[in-house]
Amino acid sequence: MQIDWADYPRVHAGRLNLLIHLIAVPLFIGAVVCGLLAASRGDPVSVLISIAIGLIAMALQGRGHKLEAEPPRPFSGPLNFMRRWFMEQFIIFPVFLLTGRWWRQFMRSGRMDGDES
Numbered sequence: 220m221q222i223d224w225a226d227y228p229r230v231h232a233g234r235l236n237l238l239i240h241l242i243a244v245p246l247f248i249g250a251v252v253c254g255l256l257a258a259s260r261g262d263p264v265s266v267l268i269s270i271a272i273g274l275i276a277m278a279l280q281g282r283g284h285k286l287e288a289e290p291p292r293p294f295s296g297p298l299n300f301m302r303r304w305f306m307e308q309f310i311i312f313p314v315f316l317l318t319g320r321w322w323r324q325f326m327r328s329g330r331m332d333g334d335e336s
Contacts, residue, residue, distance in 0.1 A: 226291075226292070227311060227315060228320070228324050229289055230284065230287055230289055230290065230291040231287070231315075231324060232287060232288065232289070232324070232328055233283075233286050233287055233288075233328055234325055234328045235283065235286055236283035236284065236286050236287055237321060237324060237325050237328070238325075239279050239280060239282065239283035240280060240283060240312060240321075241316070241321070242279070243276040243277075243279040243280045243283070244276070244280070244307075244308055244312045244313070244316075246272060246273075246275070246276040246279075247272075247273050247276035247277065247280075247308050248308060248309065249272075250269045250270070250272040250273035250276060251269070251273060251308075253265065253269045253272075254266050254269030254270060254273065257269060277304075
């Protein structure tokens, strides 16, 4: 799957959405890692808690995207959703953050709601 870096800042333009992602992506990653560890230990309660936290992180990101002027490309199906979702969480956003692109995008955006007018 090709990463479209040109499209990523377009759908992550608002400061509030960027801040939401800054919190929600690590939350999702942590939930997945903790859920896998809990499953390997046979701890169903911790697995369920991890799933709940992961769903909260997903909902937060969805809410952030609703604030944007331009929505992301629609998903073409469940497999496309899974592939794109996990790619964004574990590769695209961390690279976006660690390369300084997140900070540049945050500083470029003048408003919390994504509206730069």
